Amino acid sequence: MRLTRYTDFAIRIMLYLAAHEGRLCSIGEIAESYGISQNHLMKVASDLAGSGYVQSLRGRGGGLRLARSASEISIGEMVRHTEGQVDLVGCGSCALAPACGMVCAFKNAVEAFFATLETYSLADIMTNGRPEQLRQILARGTLATPL
Numbered sequence: 001m002r003l004t005r006y007t008d009f010a011i012r013i014m015l016y017l018a019a020h021e022g023r024l025c026s027i028g029e030i031a032e033s034y035g036i037s038q039n040h041l042m043k044v045a046s047d048l049a050g051s052g053y054v055q056s057l058r059g060r061g062g063g064l065r066l067a068r069s070a071s072e073i074s075i076g077e078m079v080r081h082t083e084g085q086v087d088l089v090g091c092g093s094c095a096l097a098p099a100c101g102m103v104c105a106f107k108n109a110v111e112a113f114f115a116t117l118e119t120y121s122l123a124d125i126m127t128n129g130r131p132e133q134l135r136q137i138l139a140r141g142t143l144a145t146p147l
Contacts, residue, residue, distance in 0.1 A: 001113055007082040009036070009044040010053075014078065017054060018070045018126050019135050024063030033138045044082075051081055070126060076118030086110050 016030045027045055031038040045064055049056040055067040066073065088106045091097050126134075 001086075001088065001110070003079065004083060005040075006044060007079055009041055010048060010078065010082045011075075012036075013041065013045055013048060013064070014053065014066075014073070014122055015125070015134065016138060017064060017066050018122050019131060019138060021066060021070065024057060024061070024065050026063045030064075047082070048078075053078060053081075066122075070123035071121050073122040074118055075120045075122060075125060076114050076116070078122075079117055080114055 012034055013030060016033060017025055027038055027041050030045075031041045045054060045056065048054045049064070049067075052067050053073060054064050056062070056064055087093075088110055089102075091100070091103045091106060094100070097103050120128075
């Protein structure tokens, strides 16, 4: 399964905020760190704020921070949100769908994928990784390669 760039950016924002928990981070700072468009990140950040994953504070000295503790943020729930309805191979528009057994197999595979992600919180991801090394890499900036 391949995630959309939108989800990629959402994960990047969440990782950045988790790595810098306790302080406000600007969209510009996050965009510069990853070497990606500020405009693209703005749209994703706005959606994450509207969905309760991040808190957005406007004005001078404003920025983004996690809206809840990292342990309360489900990676699976967030990816489900950013991906929307997943039609793995286009079964929804296939003429064979009503009679094809692959529809069920693909649906089960997608559900298993999300069920696995739902066992991880953002805190788990930070703990299972190397948070200090992540902070150092992010501080260098220009990480233009996908996750």
